[in-house]
Amino acid sequence: xxxxxxxxxxxxxxxxxxxxxxxxxxxxxxxxxxxxxxxxxxxxxxxxxxxxxxxxxxxxxxxxxxxxxxxxxxxxxxxxxxxxxxxxxxxxxxxxxxxxxxxxxxxxxxxxxxxxxxxxxxxxxxxxxxxxxxxxxxxxxxxxxxxxxxxxxxxxxxxxxxxxxxxxxxxxxxxxxxxxxxxxxxxxxxxxxxxxxxxxxxxxxxxxxxxxxxxxxxxxxxxxxxxxxxxxxxxxxxxxxxxxxxxxxxxxxxxxxxxxxxxxxxxxxxxxxxxxxxxxxxxxxxxxxxxxxxxxxxxxxxxxxxxxxxxxxxxxxxxxxxxxxxxxxxxxxxxxxxxxxxxxxxxxxxxxxxxxxxxxxxxxxxxxxxxxxxxxxxxxxxxxxxxxxxxxxxxxxxxxxxxxxxxxxxxxxxxxxxxxxxxxxxxxxxxxxxxxxxxxxxxxxxxxxxxxxxxxxxxxxxxxxxxxxxxxxxxxxxxxxxxxxxxxxxxxxxxxxxxxxxxxxxxxxxxxxxxxxxxxxxxxxxxxxxxxxxxxxxxxxxxxxxxxxxxxxxxxxxxxxxxxxxxxxxxxxxxxxxxxxxxxxxxxxxxxxxxxxxxxxxxxxxxxxxxxxxxxxxxxxxxxxxxxxxxxxxxxxxxxxxxxxxxxxxxxxxxxxxxxxxxxxxxxxxxxxxxxxxxxxxxxxxxxxxxxxxxxxxxxxxxxxxxxxxxxxxxxxxxxxxxxxxxxxxxxxxxxxxxxxxxxxxxxxxxxxxxxxxxxxxxxxxxxxxxxxxxxxxxxxxxxxxxxxxxxxxxxxxxxxxxx
Numbered sequence: 001x002x003x004x005x006x007x008x009x010x011x012x013x014x015x016x017x018x019x020x021x022x023x024x025x026x027x028x029x030x031x032x033x034x035x036x037x038x039x040x041x042x043x044x045x046x047x048x049x050x051x052x053x054x055x056x057x058x059x060x061x062x063x064x065x066x067x068x069x070x071x072x073x074x075x076x077x078x079x080x081x082x083x084x085x086x087x088x089x090x091x092x093x094x095x096x097x098x099x100x101x102x103x104x105x106x107x108x109x110x111x112x113x114x115x116x117x118x119x120x121x122x123x124x125x126x127x128x129x130x131x132x133x134x135x136x137x138x139x140x141x142x143x144x145x146x147x148x149x150x151x152x153x154x155x156x157x158x159x160x161x162x163x164x165x166x167x168x169x170x171x172x173x174x175x176x177x178x179x180x181x182x183x184x185x186x187x188x189x190x191x192x193x194x195x196x197x198x199x200x201x202x203x204x205x206x207x208x209x210x211x212x213x214x215x216x217x218x219x220x221x222x223x224x225x226x227x228x229x230x231x232x233x234x235x236x237x238x239x240x241x242x243x244x245x246x247x248x249x250x251x252x253x254x255x256x257x258x259x260x261x262x263x264x265x266x267x268x269x270x271x272x273x274x275x276x277x278x279x280x281x282x283x284x285x286x287x288x289x290x291x292x293x294x295x296x297x298x299x300x301x302x303x304x305x306x307x308x309x310x311x312x313x314x315x316x317x318x319x320x321x322x323x324x325x326x327x328x329x330x331x332x333x334x335x336x337x338x339x340x341x342x343x344x345x346x347x348x349x350x351x352x353x354x355x356x357x358x359x360x361x362x363x364x365x366x367x368x369x370x371x372x373x374x375x376x377x378x379x380x381x382x383x384x385x386x387x388x389x390x391x392x393x394x395x396x397x398x399x400x401x402x403x404x405x406x407x408x409x410x411x412x413x414x415x416x417x418x419x420x421x422x423x424x425x426x427x428x429x430x431x432x433x434x435x436x437x438x439x440x441x442x443x444x445x446x447x448x449x450x451x452x453x454x455x456x457x458x459x460x461x462x463x464x465x466x467x468x469x470x471x472x473x474x475x476x477x478x479x480x481x482x483x484x485x486x487x488x489x490x491x492x493x494x495x496x497x498x499x500x501x502x503x504x505x506x507x508x509x510x511x512x513x514x515x516x517x518x519x520x521x522x523x524x525x526x527x528x529x530x531x532x533x534x535x536x537x538x539x540x541x542x543x544x545x546x547x548x549x550x551x552x553x554x555x556x557x558x559x560x561x562x563x564x565x566x567x568x569x570x571x572x573x574x575x576x577x578x579x580x581x582x583x584x585x586x587x588x589x590x591x592x593x594x595x596x597x598x599x600x601x602x603x604x605x606x607x608x609x610x611x612x613x614x615x616x617x618x619x620x621x622x623x624x625x626x627x628x629x630x631x632x633x634x635x636x637x638x639x640x641x642x643x644x645x646x647x648x649x650x651x652x653x654x655x656x657x658x659x660x661x662x663x664x665x666x667x668x669x670x671x672x673x674x675x676x677x678x679x680x681x682x683x684x685x686x687x688x689x690x691x692x693x694x695x696x697x698x699x700x701x702x703x704x705x706x707x708x709x710x711x712x713x714x715x716x717x718x719x720x721x722x723x724x725x726x727x728x729x730x731x732x733x734x735x736x737x738x739x740x741x742x743x744x745x746x747x748x749x750x751x752x753x754x755x756x757x758x759x760x761x762x763x764x765x766x767x768x769x770x771x772x773x774x775x776x777x778x779x780x781x782x783x784x785x786x787x788x789x790x791x792x793x794x795x796x797x798x799x800x801x802x803x804x
Contacts, residue, residue: 046128047083054124057117061106062096087129094758097125101761102639102738108718126761134762139450139793142753143183144438148173150180150507152199154469154500159388160207161357169199177755178635178746179511181464184754188435200429208425210418213352213366220250220341225319235338238321240277240293245320246338255311258345260288262303262319265339266296269332276324279336283307284316292324295334309343317341361385361425367417371407374417378403382424390433391463391470392456393480402427437464437753439794446796453794455479461791462488465751466495468503485792489783496559496779505555512635512746513607514616515550519543524620528696537582538697545579546611546698548593553610556595557778564743564771564778565732568606568636571598579611584700603700606728608632608691611698618696625688632687636731638742641680686713690727740768740776748785763788 058067058077065072071079077096080086087093099105100121106112113121126132147155149166156164170192176182188196225248227233238244262281276294280287281303289305309315319338327333354362361381367374382402386394394402405427406420428434439457443449453461459471459479471479475491478484484491495501510516525538552574557566575596580588583604588596598605607613617628634640690711695701703709711723719734721727731739744767745756756764767784774780785791 043084046087049124049128050083054121057113057121061111061113061117064110090129093125093129097122097130097758100125102637103717104639108714108716130758132759132762136450137762137789138759139763139789139795140752140754140757140760141447141795141797142439143186143797144436145181145183145186145753146188146435147437148180148186150468150503151464154467154503155389156203158467158469158472158500159385160203161360162203162206164199164203164206166199169202170195175511177749179750181750181753182755186753196435197430200426203429204422204426207358208361208418208422209355209358210416210422212416212418213354215345215347215349216253216351216353217342217344217355218253219356220248220317220343222338222341224248224250225317225341235319237335237337238279238319239333239335240275240321241323241326241333243322245318247316247318249314249316250341252309252311252313252315252343254346254351255309256346256348256350257306257308258343258347260303260305260307261340261342261344263300263339264303264336265298265300266293266334267337268334269295271295271332273327273331273334274325275327275331275334277336278322278324279303280318280320280322281305282318282320293336294324300339306347307343309345361421362418371411374410375403375407378406378417378421378424381421382406382428385425386428387476388470389428390431391437391460391476392454398433441794441796444796448796450793450795452792455482455484458484458488458792461751462491462495462786465786466492466504467498467500468507469500488786492779492783492786496782501559502551502555505551505558508747508750509551509554510547511750513550513554513612515547515612517616518547518612521616522620523615523618523696525697527621537578541578542582542611543615545576545582545593546615548576549574549579550607550610550612552593553607554778558782559779561777561779563776564740564781565736565776566606567743567778568608568728568732568739571601571605572596573598573604573610582611582699602723602725603693605725607636608724608728609694614691614694614698615696621696623688623692623694623696625685625692626681627688628691629684629686629688632731633684635746636742637735637738638745639683639738641683683716686715687727689713690721690724693724736776737768737772740771740781741765743778744768744771744781744785747781748788748790751785752790760790763790 062077064070066075067078070076075092075095077092080089100118103118126134132138149170149172152170153164153166156162173180174185176185180186222235225235225246227244227246229244233244233246235246238246260281260283264279273295276292278290279293280290282288288307289303291303293301319341321336353359353365363384364377364380367377379399383394383399386399386402402424406424408420409415409423410417410420412419432438437460439453439460441449441451441453456471456476456479459475463469463471463475474494475484478487478491506516519540523538529538553570554567556562556574557564557570573596574593575583575585575588576591576593577588578591580586580596585596585598585601585604588594603609613631614628617631618624619627630641690713692704692709692711693700693702701709712721713727714720715730715735717735719730721730741764744764745760748760748764749756767781767788770784771777771780
């Protein structure tokens with residue numbers, strides 16, 4: 001029954017310790033037995049259930065190969081001297097459990113247990129061997145982890161509006177279980193700590209002005225200007241051959257003499273033209289400045305003049321274009337685009353304020369003059385920043401030290417209030433409370449102590465899951481009021497509607513489906529296409545469009561609350577004109593990605609027929625049925641095959657001499673003739689061969705070296721299919737439970753920062769079962785993960801054996 005076993009889910013780091021941990025847990029406390037007699041009674045009940053109900057099922061369906069003297073694959077299920085020793089053989093039970101759970105055993109060509117019998121086996125193993133309490137499952141422990149590069153970048157941007165280049169500042173993050181959010185690999189070395197300190201100084205230098213309040217600059221909103229003759233006209237296009245005036249009455253903040261600045265560019269032609277026009281800027285019916293303009297390749301051209309303005313008065317500003325010389329024959333027409341209008345003043349310095357980008361920090365404007373009077377302002381500023389950066393209210397002791405640090409710098413000769421704030425904020429950004437995503441609990445080293453996370457930790461988990469960044473004000477407010485848990489689904493909906501959820505899509509899909517690799521993956525398009533003129537088309541634009549297709553496709557299904565299986569079978573996708581032409585799909589125009597109906601097209605639809613998947617699962621010069629099949633098993637069915645046997649020759653070794661022109665199906669058949677290889681190839685080869693109509697660049701091909709491509713096959717679980725479309729449908733129908741479980745495991749791994757362990761089975765099963773009662777939507781799975789014990793709770797680290 002269990003020969004050549006695949007790995008169903010990531011094996012526990014220490015299976016025996018993991019089992020002992022869950023044996024020691026129930027609900028939130030340590031399990032204690034009242035007496036040896038009670039324990040003996042429980043053991044006797046388990047032994048009776050095994051003998052009377054479970055072993056007869058094994059005898060019927062398993063022992064032909066793995067019992068009664070048979071040990072196919074060097075695996076025997078009845079080789080034990082006592083039931084206690086049998087139940088302690090965790091390695092054997094883990095293999096039985098995971099293969100039974102995935103319906104991989106017995107093999108499809110053998111007699112199958114009923115669903116009830118399969119459930120009975122699983123329930124016994126989970127309850128009596130693994131000691132899992134399905135009502136109070138072990139939430140696991142997550143290693144304290146630092147912010148990864150993406151999280152650091154986004155957090156700095158959301159806190160200060162600074163776009164910090166993390167790629168130059170920090171080394172690439174390690175990954176575990178396919179993701180860069182895993183606590184076990186996100187450690188901090190002394191060298192990396194030095195880089196974090198340097199980064200904090202660089203961020204603060206850009207985020208905080210130490211020059212103090214300055215003469216203010218105010219940008220007018222260009223949307224407040226319009227053409228009274230045609231409301232469709234805008235500053236984006238003022239043609240030089242049209243008599244046009246844009247006018248507006250923007251609010252003026254200050255009275256006095258100010259500097260008016262207007263910046264524009266000339267566009268419409270990459271080459272010089274003879275066309276000219278006159279651009280005029282006016283105020284209250286009077287001309288301020290006028291200039292003849294024509295073709296200019298500058299990045300920006302600026303008008304500048306002084307004006308006297310009065311706060312509150314409705315000053316009318318105008319920008320006009322009058323035609324001049326026309327373009328010569330064959331020349332393009334050109335136009336002006338206004339980039340901004342702004343005023344700088346009052347120039348006498350009578351009113352000062354912090355530049356706009358610093359007002360999020362200096363919320364109350366300039367500081368008071370007295371040193372003591374400045375302390376409350378320091379405290380207000382630093383409390384706000386530290387609370388957001390630490391993702392929970394800063395404690396009073398830490399705040400007092402930050403305020404004193406800022407004051408000490410302010411008191412130094414030649415320093416200002418702003419220097420002190422900058423120094424304190426540097427300390428905040430170098431603090432472990434900022435760099436590490438720690439989750440406080442009463443007994444952090446007690447592995448037998450399970451506690452609910454506090455709501456600030458929930459807010460942090462939620463925001464880094466869906467935004468890859470720190471919680472915003474609303475999440476922190478709800479957490480502080482103790483109302484976040486009761487409003488979780490509403491907050492998920494709000495967060496997914498926010499543009500910052502694009503980060504989740506990009507980071508999760510980029511790693512789950514390897515979409516982020518498509519733009520840099522080495523692939524020899526010239527060798528694949530030969531002299532085909534399409535060769536020059538497989539460039540960065542096509543690669544980016546492929547990634548955009550996959551990301552926007554996933555985002556649509558998530559945000560529109562569509563069934564998760566639509567990821568496999570959707571009859572639509574997102575394309576621009578360039579990618580549509582690459583796929584051979586007509587009727588798509590423009591560079592913008594747009595939803596495209598694929599009804600009637602059997603060649604496209606769902607993830608398995610998108611360029612991203614097809615390219616990242618190929619070799620540089622040819623397709624790889626093995627890679628494609630393994631990818632589906634690992635990422636879409638949660639049933640990865642075991643590692644290849646040592647010293648297995650490359651596929652090319654079977655593709656020499658008289659075999660060099662054979663189709664890949666025949667080459668794979670020759671390659672897998674070894675018994676050690678055959679059982680594994682039977683799992684992934686049929687899946688990969690179903691996709692052979694797609695070359696390494698995702699293009700459709702009808703034949704291989706003149707021979708028709710055979711895409712028919714059968715899953716190891718017995719379902720037959722004819723091609724990629726039929727395979728996708730089977731995965732979405734007959735194997736939908738596996739797909740939902742695989743997707744849930746991947747999302748949970750990404751969300752909580754650790755691999756999925758066997759004790760997560762009740763949580764995973766509950767999420768899937770509940771989602772399937774609600775149309776199996778992708779959003780419902782996300783809800784389930786956020787509401788699950790692994791997301792909501794944690795237990796302490798440590799060894800339940802007391803160090804023995």
